Amino acid sequence: NVEATKTVVDLISEQMEKGFEIPSDKVITVESSGSSDNVAIINCCFGHRVNETMGRVVALLLSARKGRNIGIEIDPYRIKLTPASSKEVLEVIKSLRPEAVPELAERALLDTKLLQWKIIHSARKFGYLSKDLDLSRINLRKLVIKLKDTPIYREAVREIFVEKMDVEKASELISQFGKSIKIKVYDSLSPIGLASREHAFDLLMPGKPVEALLRIFRQRLEKEVTVFHCLNCKYTVKTPIRLIGDLRCPRCHSGLIACFNARRKLEEIPKKELHRIANLVLSHGKKAVLAMNTHGVGAENAARILSKYYENDDKFYLELMEAERRYIRTRGFWD
Template sequence: FDKEKMVFWKKGRSFKYYFENLSTIPDILKFKVFDSVGKKIIGTLDQRFVGDYGESGNIFVLKGMQWRILNVDEKSFIVNVEPFRAGSITVPYWEGENIPVEYITARKVGLLRTKVKRGSLKLHNDILSKLNFDSIPNEKTIVVESVKSEGKLVLHACFGTKINSTLSTLLSSMLSSMLGYLVEARSDAYRIALSSNSRISEKLLIEVIKDEYDLLNIITASLSGTHNVNWRTWCVAKKFGIVGREAIYERKSARFLYDRYSKTSLVKEALRELFHDKYDIEGTGKILKKIRNNEIQINWCDIDKFSKLAIPILDHTAKYYSSPSNVDKAILDMIKSRLFKTKHRLVCARCGKWVRVVETNEIKNSLSCPYCKARQITATFYSDYDLPKIIQKKHSGKKISSDEKHKFDRAWKVSSLIENFGKTALIVLSGYGVGADTAARILRNMVDEENLYKQIYEAERQYVMTRGFWDY
């Protein structure tokens, strides 16, 4: 751009930028999820999920099972995981996009509820007819369920996905600032769930809802640092050319971009897209005004147990998952099965002439070379064609390189383990990343079969978690 002549012209990068941004759908890299027990790919995660929740130790659900993240290999785009034995999930129950329910649709649901309660309309289930509330949650009534023992509230509000999302963000922000405790919020088209370590009283909730706010500024401030705004900022930064197309999303980097460009068009566009897709500032303002004018009533219900109408939102906020008591044995059985199916290339460490490819379960305890009758049999991975040549080269008295000497010395260590421990040594060496030294330590500390497989598994975990540092 020439400021004096006020002329634009195209450069080489203009064409690249144009063709990379033809689509309005953001490019999302996929990470493969690798099961460190079964040694197989079990699925994929997109870069947003990995960037937000891909910390070691985090638990998530995939293929109907819980998995714990061991580490993330950003070079290979692989997330190494292990089956999780027991505990609660630390990441959201669902991460993705749902089609929002509009206010008009939610309002009609409220009208249907009123008809069902009055008896003018019948449904197959009797959830609504059996509610013990003084009034039914509908388009003109917000019913609040409060269970003192659980420190949670459920607001039944038929206002649709976007308005409820805006309301939940507002309530979470304002209640947190007034209570001094974090108030967590989740919403769907018909409910808002609030939970906190502090008691949320009826007086406080109504006071907060009926107060007047600058919604846009409050919601904008509340969104700062959240996953939604971080991701949206990252996507817009790609469109602006600030972030490369192949860049891997990372939460800290996205937060830095948001802070760095908070007063620029980048963040303004990110917030505009976010408000358009997930929030309804104008609609929420109208609802709050109706509440202040008593056009929409708020009914508070102190109860001992949440109603069935509240279950859908509670299932997503306080679900506890526990694995079967025999999961340890199940994992060990999987490890054992995999180790027994591992292929090895057996080589005579004396002459290097005898070579055989076998699976672990085919091995006999006693091994010897049919050519030289030696019992020094070593093992390597089944596609290693160089080791026999190195052994023969050494046996004939020829000079070998330092790398070949390293492989030869390792072969003798392995042969010593196999000679002393037989098939058990090969089982240990079948472990992913288990070398001669690690195998020797495991065999030295072996107590029983179960303990052996646990030690192999732990060695595999350590290898997966530390492998990324080995290249440096």
Template sequence: MKHAAERFGALARGRLMYGDAMKELMLRFRLTPIYDETIREALMEHSDFDGVKGIFKEISEGKIDLRFFRSKDKPTPLAYHILYRHVDIPELIAPENVATDNMTRLRISIEGRSIDMLCFDCGKLTRDASIASLPDHPFCQDCSSKLLAPLFWSSAYATNILHKKQDKQSLDENEQKALTRARRSADLVIAYGRRAIIAQSVYGIGPQTAARVLSKMHESDDEFYRDLLEAKLQFIATRPFWNN
């Protein structure tokens, strides 16, 4: 459809498109001459119906031995693309090659982010630290402490709470919960370093889930990111039922 759209002038020629952008073209150009031309071209120029008839004829005559393969765990790469549009979370049924692509995209996405980090020893807030450039065991630039909490919500709010705690001021229930959560995140960072920050930056992964993933002590980054992706997908799959 991309090439047909280029010929019609709807898309600039030579434009690079991948993944979801390519899949959206069908919806974008549905009920247009571009869609009709794509179907016509596929049927008339890229389909070998005579060849298909010949294969079926040889199967019926016993000249071709037909064997069946049933994938018990995941759809085959061909079946996956057929099922893709009919499941809520297609990543959960992705074959190995597609899952690897998803894992790579997750890794690139995480390493391209910046986060704020709060030191629980001196109270220093470091803003916009690039995850990709963090050392294996991050430390505070002011006091060298490794007790750093990665903050993915209001950094100023968490910093003010910590300062109140350090000044021995009383905290309300919500403030205490927020500080406890941040401290749990910091405990993971001091134990697991940069990987703890990476784990907690994944959508749906909090300190508890991160601790479970990190405790596996993965020997390779591929294994680590694969478990992070599985945890993320598990969260997405179960989240709608939490309030039921």
């Protein structure tokens, strides 16, 4: 894509012209507007799993220093922290010890839904929890605390470290900060930092009209495989969304149908959530199915999207596309 290439080249040129370093695997930049109430961006080209580890650790330590929660967004090239200043972030980075990263990364997982659900999955594997248990009746936070330091807990943390984080590589890179890896600090946002605040594929596909993006998005969504589950007789089948016609159970003719993406496992979804999904499908039909199969859209977010008025189908699909884009940018499954 010639236009996309030109956009990237122009951005790098502007970065250099304004006196900012180009972030790379040998240079990380820390920048902000200078106010402790604004956003701070760490531009670091270490990949998603390393940045996930570093971002969570830095946010944890910043939260402890400031006495308030720190919002975080992570992608393979940057870590965005709110509220924070570049000075505060630099102080935390300088205080990091490589040997402390594993423990800090584990502490950063506490109170996250990711750890809670990994604990549930691990507890079921160990036979501690029944697969038929109604999870809506469990205080997941208390369960995590109760199981802390048990084999169930250790297995859940191990899976997260393998799948979502790279503690070993993050520790190795942190040991090189100020040595083979330079740290540059700025009290203003660079062109690259400002670009990161825009929508993710505005930079990757700048010449694509919205209509073309919507068409691609709709086609992909129609091909998604959804689980069609009847809450009345438990009839369950997997099917591409495009093949769905009547949203009633072919066996018992009930309209209480929960539809969710086949990437999720039925046994891991609480009964309360299944009933909420089924009510959305009952009220909104196929639009609810489309919403529940959009990446990053759960029952709560789907209900918000479906409650709005849309002049036409394009407006509805645009809302779904924006929701998916926000999820990709913010890594919502950590929250």
